[in-house]
Amino acid sequence: MMHEPRVYRDAIAPRRFFFKVRVKETDLFIHAGHHLEALALDLTLKYRSYIEAYIRHHPGFSDSLIPVQEDRHAPAIVRDMIEAGRKARVGPMAAVAGAVAEYVGRELLTRSPDVIVENGGDIFIRTDDPATIAVFAGNSPLSMKVGLKINGSGHGVGVCTSSGTIGHSLSFGSADAVCVVSSSCALADASATAVGNVVRSAADIKRALAFGKKISGIEGILIIRGDRLGAWGSLEIVPMGRQPSE
Template sequence: MKEYVERSYRLLHRQQDLVFFQIAIKETDLDIGIAHDKLTAGLVDGVKQEIIKIRSQLEQYITADHTFYHTLEPYTPGPGAPEIARIMARAAATAGIGPMSAVAGAIAQHMGLYLARRCREVIVENGGDIYMRSERKRKIGVFAGSSPFTNRLALEIESHRMPLGICTSSGTVGHSLSLGHADAVVIMAPSAALADAVATAAANQVQNEDDLQTAVEFAMSINSVTGALAIKNDQLAAAGAIKLAPA
């Protein structure tokens, strides 16, 4: 899909009071927003080195534990696993699926926490999965492929709900594995790794519009998930702390 390839969906989480910069290393492609006065060459270089470090830890572990990478079932990493792998595995097991379902959210969260030690306002987006920390209300647009809701709906998020993970899975947009056909399932949770895994698991359940409510109810049954939104064509279902607003 052209809109996905060009990543124009990134305009849906951009905030006018923040400056955004991009760093792409292999499959990790981050769009990062911070306050203008925090953007320095040193900070950007630090972010780049941290991504390289966390990716290297994960890549080395995957090389030694192929099951971790390939399984679609809950999996307990071995004793030598780095913390990023353990976070992914715990989040995915909670959702009932394999660890790699949480990789984008886990990396977004890791980098968000890294930046939060230096910046009060932080948005880190990684392939449609977002970690956000802010002291003000934010609006995040919803991208749902060819659904008429794309570019028309946004999530309004109050500051007291942050830091927050806002992660999206789709069976019709992007390259990530999905066993369903949802245009978008958006999950909110304090952990972006968990939000990512639950979004994947919930989206797997959507074959048509009749499955939207079931997917949302499944997501909300998982402890610490605070909101769920599922979209297929011109239908949607939502539950929890989802506050919809015009994009």
């Protein structure tokens, strides 16, 4: 499978050490304190195998665009995807990228105190120091010009992005970027999709924020559509300087 170029990765601060792990559709960009490529690959294969096995035994799970029933016998990562989909009122696969990022990231924390795992724009981050995440919004004039500052967190946080104008993920909206912050990366991912589905034009930003803030468990939302921006919740939005590619 071809992987789309992740142009926003060029903006990562050079002081951090990153490596990549790719397995089929999963394309991880990881920061850790050590060379943990082999472990990260093993973890990616493990969690993908849980999801793939569940899909094989539950026809329709991967194609559902609406929440599916809870299954207490499912692997933990699948249960989190199901719960996230139910809270955001979307199908469970809307949470898959965020769920994989978080599960891989949390296990890497046993070997590294700081971990960032980015999976196609969906990020699990646990650092002692504050970090700023630039928001890639395609052709919007605000793309890579604004960022979210994430303070050091002992528990880790998910910052996930959905777009109706870039990437291959399914969206019924046309937002250039919808970023959601939550302590659950799976929930942030599913909620970004759900909120993004509401945005058909810049006029929908206010309505989308009102919809999103009703989702239990999310901490903040940032929406970009063209040259318009809207936000809600506990977010610190900061201007970004010139990027290396400019």
